[in-house]
Amino acid sequence: MHALTLPPAGHYDEMLLQTGAIRPSYQAFSDWLQAQTPEALAKKRSEAALLFHKVGITFAVYGDEAGAERLIPFDTVPRIVPAEEWQMLEKGLRQRVTALNRFLWDIYHDHEIVKAGLIPAEQIFANAQYQPAMQGLDLPLGVYAHITGVDLIRHADGGYYVLEDNLRVPSGVSYMLENRKMMMRLFPELFARYPVAPVAHYPALLLNTLRQASPADNPTVVLLTPGPFNSAYFEHAFLAQQMGVELVEGQDLFVKDGFVFMRTTVGPKRVDVIYRRIDDAFLDPLAFRADSMLGVPGLLSVYKQGHVVLANAIGTGVADDKSIYPYVPEMIRFYLGEEPILYNVPTWQCRKAQDLDHVLSNMADLVVKEVHGAGGYGMLVGPAASSAEVADFKERVKANPANYIAQPTLCLSSCPTFVERGIAPRHIDLRPFVLSGRDVNMVAGGLTRVALKAGSLVVNSSQGGGTKDTWILES
């Protein structure tokens, strides 16, 4: 018998109702769980860890000369999403990503949204992520963010909220795929009980999207990685292999006569689409950071001639910046004439005097983030911070208000998770991956990250987060 505990009052648990009863979507899982001995489950968990090590699904090789790569902890309790919830999410994601791509086209062309007075001009043009080089450039299909990862959380009210959009080089999709493989291997009997939507065709969809992005016939696609020492190198190698495309580093590519070529054993081969997993600043040492050893000299000039496609495009970061985030609902109304399906988290922008006052006087209840921060760094979780930490952060915000935004402390929903002793509720989020080509596509799934420390709301793998398999149920 496995004891299941409720999270503190006021939190939403994915498996349990406030009464302690099992939600319908988890009933069959719960029945199965109660029939397993703790020893059998523990054995499966160590089997999973061993397999992940063997396959080399590892993370963070920074500073490692030894080859002792770290595993992201994997939890064997799945996150189950009922069919009707996913239908709503899928519609909402489609809508949101479409609007974000329209927004990017607009700010690099006619600036209609600025002219309409919906977003202050300096929010866009003074943004460090805005790339003047992109102004007026027409991209095939008008797509800027071919791959988008949208971070969603479920609040205490049971509703899903978008926490942030990732339009630069979102990562984590390999875990979505490998977690599913692992669950099917460890617990095949569960898949007989649940109509779980498959995710394994993601690499095929991704390759389609990348090929559609090029006007060339039968385009050659490559995946550009910073190299084996990047923390996400496993994913780069994994996706390249799954798609059957070359995994290249900057030194493998060169520019000649207005085109990009890769060096192969049979001579130079033209490259039409680069799925790049390196940041804008490192792409081309001639155009951006001159000290970049990762990029390809002259790449930007080829790009501007339309002779190579970059996925994602240069300059998409301006649309996922935390200072632009509060305007996304407006973008949806402006470009699509629709009401947003997915909620934004209410956000105070410290650059506004009124909002700053509110943030400073309520900081202990808020989550305060750096506008350009990522990975769970440079943020303050008010309720979890000491009064000294809050006071210190206030000074930082006062010193540079425009660099911060604040949001109410959301109660990320919890999901039962294996911990040192038994099973306990832990907070989770969800990152589905949305592909934009001729149409907007996605597999029914995503990466569920889980904060393994009791009470913690930080799910980032760099901060001790783990992952779960995400089951979208088919109706």
Place this chain on the structure above:
Amino acid sequence: MLSRTAAQLYWMSRYLERAENLVRMLDVTHSLSLLPQSRGAATELAACLAVTGTLQAYQARHDRLSAEQLFRFVGVDLENPASVLSCIRQARENAHAVRGQITSEMWEAINTSWLEARELPRRSVVEPSAFFDWVKERSHLFRGATYGTLQRNDAYNFIRLGSFIERADNTARLLDVKSQLIAPAVDTLAPVDAPAESAPDFYAWNALLRSLSAFEAYHAAYRDSLNGRRVTELLVLRPDVPRSLRACCDEIRAILPQIESREGDLDAGRKVKQLAGELALRLEYGAVDEILDTGLHPWLTGFLEDSARLGLAIQRAYFEAH
């Protein structure tokens, strides 16, 4: 295939082969140094450093030559970039970069080798013979995993190409250095032809054959006592001895046409194939008397130059497209 990938596979394989060959050389040095009348043990040890071109690096760190320090330096010293462990590290680093191109069995074999290897320098005692056996076993395991699991494609071709280029080079160097030690007059005529009557010579040829796993082959081929002429013939010209120069060059010549290429003039590997063909034919139609007429040392020096030229041609043809 990407040029960089091909180069990394090729070097992964070369470094692993080099680690194995270094150990074979250390092994022969080690067993000779145990002999009571070992002729000039110091010369023997210095030869080991000469083969790897690390005599100066050694002298910079140690003031005298001792068998134990030499073993540490050439075997398990990670600060010596030419040591066995450094070779294993380089092989593993190359493998890491091309993980998508090799099978998981291959990756596990090489990664485990490195994980075990890096513990060795921290140990106060590393038993030489056990270390030699361990390195050879790890090398055999990786080769077996490659043979048994890897698709026959250019990854396989470049891995094998690297092995045989490295092996030919190593066999030639080992034969060169050892034959000079055993019979300094080998460049002239007679001594290599005479039976190895003096005990030290017998043990020296014996050790050389054993280090190249060719002792049984020698007896199967000649059923006669050891002498330098026959050892030379065996290690240079016999096609059926896997570490002989002839066997390596035959393999290289057979591998090259299997590498994907364009036709005719556009074939980037044309020059490589030409050089490899010349080298293989020279061995195929070579005779030991000719070699000894030239003098073994000058002949081997010429061979090493040619194989270095071949290595360079491979580099230009396949790894540096632009």
